[in-house]
Amino acid sequence: MRIMSYEASYLFPNKDNITCQTIHDMNLASFFSGGKDSTYSVFVAKNLGHTVKCLLTILPTSDESLLLHHPNIRWTKLQSESMRIPQIISNVGSSDDTMNNDTVEGNTMEGVLVCAKNDYNIEGIVHGGISSIYQKKRFESLCKKCGLEVFSPLWGMLPHAYMNKLLDDNFEYVITSVSSGGLDDSWLGKTITKNDVKILSGMSIRHGFNMNFEGGEAETFVTNCPLFSRPIQISDAKRFWDGYRGRFEILEAGLISNA
Numbered sequence: 001m002r003i004m005s006y007e008a009s010y011l012f013p014n015k016d017n018i019t020c021q022t023i024h025d026m027n028l029a030s031f032f033s034g035g036k037d038s039t040y041s042v043f044v045a046k047n048l049g050h051t052v053k054c055l056l057t058i059l060p061t062s063d064e065s066l067l068l069h070h071p072n073i074r075w076t077k078l079q080s081e082s083m084r085i086p087q088i089i090s091n092v093g094s095s096d097d098t099m100n101n102d103t104v105e106g107n108t109m110e111g112v113l114v115c116a117k118n119d120y121n122i123e124g125i126v127h128g129g130i131s132s133i134y135q136k137k138r139f140e141s142l143c144k145k146c147g148l149e150v151f152s153p154l155w156g157m158l159p160h161a162y163m164n165k166l167l168d169d170n171f172e173y174v175i176t177s178v179s180s181g182g183l184d185d186s187w188l189g190k191t192i193t194k195n196d197v198k199i200l201s202g203m204s205i206r207h208g209f210n211m212n213f214e215g216g217e218a219e220t221f222v223t224n225c226p227l228f229s230r231p232i233q234i235s236d237a238k239r240f241w242d243g244y245r246g247r248f249e250i251l252e253a254g255l256i257s258n259a
Contacts, residue, residue, distance in 0.1 A: 025049040026123045028151060029116040031056050034076040035220040036166055036173045037128035037154060043169065043227055044153040045126040053120040055080050055087040056112045072176050072221050072250045082228040082255055088112055106142065113146045124149030130157055130214050159212040163197045172224040179245035180217035182207030187218065188239045188248040230255040
């Protein structure tokens with residue numbers, strides 16, 4: 001048993017308000033989108049001594065989902081292979097007139113959790129949420145039904161400090177979609193640097209968006225990080241832009257050989 005805290009004084013606005021959980025090292029599953037938050041939460045969980053037994057990836061039917069990421073999620077198979085963590089992939093189930101999309105997504109996620117609990121003996125999930133109370137409550141509700149714990153190592157992180165910490169920890173990621181004022185098509189496919197973080201900080205103030213993108217202002221895809229045995233190379237992609245929002249669709253990608 002030990003107290004868990006991840007550099008609270010650097011990443012959180014007021015470390016006195018952080019409740020450190022006393023918890024044993026757990027076998028966890030990660031709801032995994034391939035973006036910076038879900039990947040970094042796996043990184044933090046492993047650094048704190050937990051074992052991430054599997055990745056749970058759900059393919060949404062709509063890019064309007066509030067819980068599930070849409071752009072390029074099929075390429076998470078490369079990240080799973082590079083991290084050497086097995087992956088459970090499921091499509092969102094079909095709906096009828098009696099169920100809204102949130103209910104259908106919730107049922108699919110519950111089914112995946114039950115599968116992971118049976119097949120990998122998980123005790124909880126690692127959740128990459130930072131500030132979305134809606135997401136956090138949904139995941140907590142799902143896990144309670146399945147008798148699982150929720151570990152949210154990124155919760156409450158300061159946006160600017162977090163974006164810099166990603167780069168300090170050698171995370172490389174590209175922007176795969178934008179849908180906020182101030183973010184134009186020049187960001188699509190861009191690998192984020194320290195200078196970009198400075199630019200995003202100013203833009204987020206001027207345009208009123210969350211610079212860590214948790215509100216859906218942008219989506220990301222991790223191409224390399226300390227968890228990877230081999231980096232991912234994107235060899236072909238296509239940009240789509242409608243004048244306000246756009247996406248960077250990966251057409252071809254593969255793992256770079258270490259040879």
